[in-house]
Amino acid sequence: MDLFFDKRLLTVVLLLILCGLALQAQSENDSVRQLREVVVTAKSYKEVIPAQKLSGKELESLNSFSVADAIRYFAGVQIKDYGGIGGLKTVNIRSMGTNHMGVFYDGIQLGNAQNGQIDLGKFSLENIEEISLYNGQKSEIFQPAKDFGSAGTIYLRSRSPRFEKDKNINLKFNFKTGSFHLVNPSLLWEQKIKANTAFTFNSEYIYSSGKYKYRYKRVHPSTHKTVYDTTAVRANGDIHALRLESGLYGTMEDGKWNVKTYFYNSERGIPGAIVNNVWKRSQRQWDRNFFTQASWQKTIFPKLETQVNAKYANDYMRYLNPDTTLMYLDNTFNQQEIYLSLANKYAVLKNWDVSLSADLQWNTLTSNLAGFVFPNRLTALIAVASALDLGKVKMQGSVLGTFVNEKIKIGNTAVTGNAQSAPDKQEFTPAFFVSYKPFRTADFNVHAFYKNIFRMPTFNDLYYTDIGNVNLKPEFTHQYDVGFQYTKALKNSIFRQWQIQADGYFNQVTNKIIAVPKGSGMYRWMMMNLGYVEIRGMDISTSASLQPAENLIANVKLTYTYQQAQDFTPDASPELQAMTWGGQIPYIPWHNGSAIASFQYKTLTLNYSFIYVGERYHNSANIPENYEQPWYTHDMNIVKNFKIKSNRAKISLEINNIFSQDYEVVLNYPMPKRNYKLILSFEV
8 A cells, every 4th residue: 555655655756746737838938929840940850761640630540549459550560459349459561570760659659568569459549649650760869769769669749739829728529429339438638728738638438238240260280171160240249448537738939838738548458369179267457657758959058959858657457367277377467667768969061960869767567476576677778870961972870878777676585596687788789870862853862771689588577477588689670771762742633642652671680589488398488599591571651642522632642561580599499490491481461451541522531451461380490380360351431520609529430340350460369340330420
C-alpha cells in the first residue's frame, strides 16, 4: 500500500509541476493573438530519406480500428496480429524484429523495458492525425538522442487543436458498433483558453465480446489429406478498455510547447492458440498504462534552437492462467520510466547545421514472479549530428553514444551471492544519409543510407526467472539502402499527380538474441547471442491523384515488398542446422503488397483497400510441416457527409474481409471472417 501511495503521489506531483511550467510559459507571452500550429523559425529542410505517411482523409478512409491496422498498408512492414479487437498487435520493419522498431507518440518514444514490444492495438485512430514510417531514422537532426537509436521509427502525431474564425470550442462525438458485439463511443473536446493556448481532451471506451466464427482446417503436409475441418466460435476474446488523453498546447514568440497525459485501462481474455483439440482458453490479462510528457521548443538566438522533453510512465500488467492442467499462474509486473532530454541545433552557415542532444532515462521493473530480481536501468545517450545542404546534394550524419548501467535487488535487500546484474555497456553507433537531385526542373532524387544501431536486451531477456542471461550482448543491425523517388504534377489532365518510390536494401542482424535449450533437456531454456540473419529486400510504393469528372476525385495507392530474410544461425546439432541454414525466418513472406483506392463524389465517398501476404513459414526450418499459406483481405466502406444546421456529421458503413477469407496471421490464431461496422460521427 505504501509503495502504491508513493507512486500516485509522484504522479500527481509531476503533473502539477509540468502543468505549472506550461502555464508559466504561456503567460510569458500573452500578446500573441492567434494560436498557430508551428511558429518555430527554423528553415525548411527537405527529407533526405522520404518517409511513408498516412494522414488526413487518406487515414480516415482506411477500414482500420487501431494504429496497427493502418500500418499494414506501409511497404516493408510485417504485423503480427493474434486476432480480434483485443488481440496483441506488434510491428516489424524489414524483418529486423519488433524490438528494433521505435514508436514515438507526439515526439517522445513509447517504451517497454520488460519485453521491448509495443502493442499498437492499444492506440486508436480516433485521436491520430498522421502516421509516419521512417527507415533508418527521421531526416531531421534537431531531435532527442533517442530518435537516433532505432533501426526504424514510427511517429504517431495526435490531433492538434485548430479553430475556425470566431470559434473557441470544437466537439466531436463518434459511435461505432457492429460485429463481435462492438460498442465503441468516443468524445473529443478542444477548447481555446487564450489566443495562444488551447486544451484538448479525448476519451474512448471499447467493449467487444470477441466472439466470431472461424474455420479451422488442417491438411497433412505429406499425404495432403484433411486432418481437421470444422467451424467454431472464438471464445475468451472479450475486451473492456478505457482510454483517456488530455493535452495543453501553446505558442510563444519563435517557439511552442505542449503537455500531454495518457491513461489506458483494460481487461481482456486471451483466447490462446488452437492446439491439441483445445478450442477455448481461460487466460486473462489486465493492463494499466499511464504517462505524462511535456515538450518545449524555442529559437533562443537567430542561429540556435533548443528543445526540452520530459516524461514519466507507469505501466502495470497482470496475467492470470487459472488452468491447473497446464500451470497455474497469477503474475503481476510493474514498470516505471523517467525520461529527460535536451537537444540543441546551431546553424553554422546558411546551409550547414549541427546538433547536440543528450538524454537520460531510468527504467525499473518489479514483479511477484518467484525468484524474480528487481532490475533498474540507467541509460545516458549523447548524439552529435550534422546536416549539409549543397543544393543538388543533401547529407546528414550522426554518431550516437549509449551508456547503460544496471543494478538488481531481491525484494528490498541488495543482492548477494550468485545473483548479479548485467555488466555496464558502452556503444558508439554511426549513421550517414545522402540524397542527390540531378535535374533542376524534375522532382526526382536518388538517396542512400548506412546505419549501424543496436537494441539492448530487455529485462525479460536478462532477468526472467530461470531463462534470463545477464551476459547477453546488444543485438546489432547493419542497414544499407539505396533508392529513388519521383513526383510528377500534371495540369489539364485527368491525372493530377503521380508519385513513385523504390528502395533496395540489405540488412544484417548480428548477436541475435534467441532462446536455446539449457543443458541436455528440452524443457529448460536460456537466452543466448547466437542468431545471425541476412535480409535482402525491395520496397515499391506508388500513388496517383485523379479527377475524371468535375465533382469526382479519385486517389489510388499501391505498395509491394519483396524480402529474402535468411537465418544463418549456427547450431550445435548438425541435423537441425541442415534444416534451418539459409531458411526464410519465421512469418516473413517473400511477397506482400497492398492497395488503397478512394472515390469521392460531392458528399459521398467510397473507399476500398486490399492486403496480400504471400507464402511463408512459421519456423526457420522451411519444411512442409511449417508451411503457411498466403492470405488476403478485401475491405470496403461507404461514407456520407451531411450537415445538421451548421454542424458537420457523417455516417459510414464498413465491410471487412468481404469474401470471408479464412486466414491466420500467426499459426493457430484464426482471424475473423466477414464482419461489419457502423460509424456515426457528429462535430460541433
